[in-house]
Amino acid sequence: MKDFPRLGFGTYKLEDRDECVEAVKTALDVGYRHVDTAQMYHNEEFVGEGLAESDVDLDDIFVATKLDTDNLGYDDVLETARESAEKLGVETIDLLYVHWPLDSYDEDETLAALDELYEDGLIANIGLSNFRPDQLETAIESLDAPVFAHQVEMHPLLQQDELRAFAEEHDHRLVAYSPIARNQVADEEVIVDIAGKHDASPAQVALAWLIEKGATPIPKAASPEHIRDNFAALDLDLDDEDVAAIDDLDSTHRIVDFEEAPWNHA
Template sequence: MKEFPQLGFGTYKLEDRDECIDAVTTALDVGYRHVDTAQMYDNEEYVGEALAESDVDVDDVFVATKLKPANLGYDDAIETAHESAEKLGVETIDLLYVHWPLNTYDEDETLTALDELVEAGLVANVGLSNFRPDQLESAIENLDAPVFAHQVEMHPLLQQTELRELATEYDHHLVAYSPIARNEVAENDTIVEIAENHGVSPAQVSLAWVMAKGATPIPKAASPDHIRDNFDALDLDLDEAEFTAIDALDRDHRIVDFESAPWNRV
């Protein structure tokens, strides 16, 4: 089984072909070995082109994608997973998530499809994304395949304590999207002060905090400078006082929120 890197590269909003290919190939050159995309992003084909163009062997890259909420019925999940693999240029998708438990999500149909995709060898690992704790536990109980990862929004302003505890309890990875809160961390005095003390960016502080909490951040970036800056968070060590100060920032502030989101439909 492939190693799951501590830091991944997100591709949300990289919808322009050239920009997406340039960003992904740059990320691979810098050292990223985990690339995250989704059917909803409309860029799986571009990510696949970047993987093919890169000097890094695709077998050394952990490739993750997500089923669109409209494609969660049994037949659509099976069919579009094959389409995603073809677009990405891989024989096996390293990690396939249910992007949102919305629209056509049906626990029996969707999870059965995931299990069959794993059994067929098209998918190596099953993931869930944006599930409430109760939905997460129910899916874990009803899947034959183990849940490898749960992807949610997580950053110092939304610290996801309960989901981190469940990841530990059920032994799966917690993957953090929007890990720098769309750069709102750069407006937070505490994080800015810590960044200045280390001579690094606020983004690096946020990413280092997320990783220290046991989660895997997948920051998206387009410019080479931002791609490299985010990767350098791997070298940043925060001290106990800095962790305490960041822990105190939690205020349940969501960047991604809408009326029909699972947490608004309890």
């Protein structure tokens, strides 16, 4: 099984072919070895081109994608997962998530199809995304295969204590999207002060804090400067005082929130 790197490269909103291809190639050149996309992003083909044009061996890259909410019926999961693999240029998708437990999500059908893909070897790991703890519990019980990862919005302004504890208890990874809260972390005095102390950016501090908490952040960036800046978070060592100061931030600020979101129907 491939290693699961501590930091990934997100591709949300990289919908322009040239921009997406170049961003993926740059990220891999900088050192990223985990690339995250989704059917809903409409860029799997572009990500695949970036992977193919990179000098990095595909066997050394962990590739993750997510099922669209329209594609969660049994047959749709099987068909579109194969389409995703073809677009990405991989024989096996390293991690396939249910993007949202919404719309056509059917616990029995969706999860049975994922088990089949896992058994057939088209996917190496099963992931869930944006699930409530009760939905996670039910899915874990329903699946034959293990849940490898749960992807959620997580950053210093939304610390996801319950889901972190759940991931630890059930032995799956917690993957953090919007890990710098669309750079709103740069408006938080505590984080700015810690960044100054370490001669780092607020984004780097947020990413380093997530890694310290055992999460895997997947920051999205388009420019080479931001791609490199985010990757440098791996070299930032926060001390216990820094971590405690961020832990003490009392915030439940969501970037991604809408009426149908699972947490609004608990």
